[in-house]
Amino acid sequence: EYDLLVIGGGSGGLACAKEVKLTWFVYFTFFFFFLGTKWGLGGTCVNVGCIPKKLMHQAALLGSALKDAQILSLSALFLFHSCSSSLNVRLCCFLPNRKVKYFNVKGSFSDPHTIRGLTKGGKETILTAEKIVIATGGRPKYPIHVAGALEYGITSDDLFWLKESPGKTLVVGASYISLECAGFLTGIGLDTTVMMRSIPLRGFDQQMASLVTEYMESYGTKFLKKCIPTKVEKLESNRLQVTWKNTDSGTEETDSFDTVMWAVGRAPDTKALNLETVGVKTNSETGKIIVDAREATSVPHIYAVGDITEGRPELTPTAIAAGKLLAQRLFGQSSELMDYDNVPTTVFTPLEYGCVGLSEEKAVQCYGSDNIEVYHAYYKPLEFTVAERDATQCYMKMVCLREREQRILGLHFIGPNAGEVIQGFALGIKCGATYPQLMKTIGIHPTCAEEITKLHITKRSGLDATVTGC
Structure with missing residues (x-):
């Protein structure tokens, strides 16, 4: 009668039967709950295992989160400042243990x-060194025009x-910093608007970027697209x-806010260093320091690492x-160069976006x-179910x-815990x-990350790529 008879309607039996794609028959008991529970299709995982366990685990986590929220909502700002101050103190204490002398001064090349x-009080300190590393990072830019x-x-x-509280806030910019800030401001209940001149998350995969902003809109963040601020x-x-111009229609509009936050990019913090005096070349447009593969x-x-260097991820x-490897090379411990390919990152928007490798456009x-x-x-x-x-x-x-x-x-993922997912892959x-x-990697069930191990629909095929079951 049958080419294959599967006895058992659990995870293994169903997977085997579905894969064969032939007529099949499964013997199962009816779905009743009583001592010595019996159930229908789906086996342990669906009925009394993975799925209900994960849902109850999520319920328990939410219970704990509600307790945490009572504390955080009352003193989030205090906790943030305490945490930052604690880290500052720990770093200052850590440096002497590594025989690093710390000077709290504003430095420039003579x-x-x-x-x-120079200290804040104007006291001068002169320091000389055989080798010098610049790692002053970046600072947010203001649109001074x-x-x-x-x-x-x-x-x-x-x-x-x-x-x-910043109250009703306008966030100007479409960078990951802009979207992350707008996301958590919306999340804590503030009226938040993002003003974007062009595309969101420039440099990231644009299909993913669009999904991120779509979710943010459904989450409650407002967007003013293709708009440029003209005055505050x-x-x-x-x-x-705030007055702005819509670049599509050419019309001018205004609205009032409690706070206007600029997130229009960051600039290297190098102006006070007198780099031109000593011959350190920079990119005339970005102001970033030009370095080679050795960070020289x-x-x-003179070497440079981090956000101030041209062509490096910020x-x-x-x-x-890069800083660790540079130190090892400078003092003969290693000759290894920093590899900037396939650096993973995550945008912590309300629905997180994690990625590693090339975007689809770049590929x-x-x-x-x-x-x-x-x-x-x-x-x-x-x-979410x-x-x-x-x-x-x-x-x-x-x-x-x-x-x-x-x-x-390249691998791109939008969903809960995207950073944790991408770090693993x-x-x-x-x-x-x-x-x-x-495809030979076994997924951890039930997780979002396991769906990556089951990807089989290609865009080229045109088939529906919606996952419909376990």
Whole structure:
């Protein structure tokens, strides 16, 4: 009668039967709950195992989160300042233990081997060194061409130190800093608007960027798209009136806000260093220091790492890794260079976006569309099901080379805990993982990350990429 008879309607039996794609028959008991429970299709996992366990685990986590929220809502600002101060103290104590002498001064070059340092009180300190490393980082930029921007606006640096709620806030910019700040301001219940001149998350995969902003809109953040601010004025009520121009229609509009936050990029903090005096070359447009693969500047014994260097990711972990490797090379411990390929990162918006490797656009640009295969899926996190949360923007895609081995060029994930998910997969991609290897990886059930190990629908096929079951 049958080509295959499967006895048992649990995870293994169902998977086997579905894979064969032939007529099949499953013997199962009816679905009743009593001592010595029996159930129908789905087995232990669906009925009394993985799925209910994870849902109850999520309920317990939410219970703990509610307790934490009572504390955080009352003293979040105090806790943040305490945490920051504690870290400052720990770092200051840590340096002497490593035989590092700390000077709290503002430094600038007097000559290629000499730094002149000034304290806040104007006391001068002269320091000389055989080798010098510049790692002064960046600071947020103000759009000084916008009237009132500097007088009445703040930046993300200021936002974290406000003593009162920012109230109704306009965040200007489409960077990850802009979207992250707008996301948590909306999340704590503030009326928040993002003004974007052009595209969101420039440099990131644009399909993913659009999904991020779509979710933010459904989450409650307002967006003014293709708009450019022209002036900020202070009203008698102390509110700030912002005027902007819509670049599509050419019309001018205004609205008032309690706070205007600029997130229009960061600039290297190098102006006071007198780099031109000692011959350190910078990019005339960005102001960033030009370095080679060894992090060396145009002056042989002067080096630079981190956000101030041209062409490097503006990420803390890359600065840390580059700094460590530079020190090891300078003192003969290693000859290893920093590898800036396949650096993972995450945008901590309300629905997180994590990625590693090339965007789809960059992969097409590098290899051509005919040589790229994109596996993708829309999925629904288990945590979203009972709460009936919108999951239409929960999406993942894997960009691969269309060759026999199908090397993975990029992995992009939007959903809960995206940073944790991408950190785990980053090692494999750094090691040259292929699509077949990933398909041999067993997923952890029930997690969002396991959906990556089941990607099988390609964009090229045109098939529906919605995940419909376990």
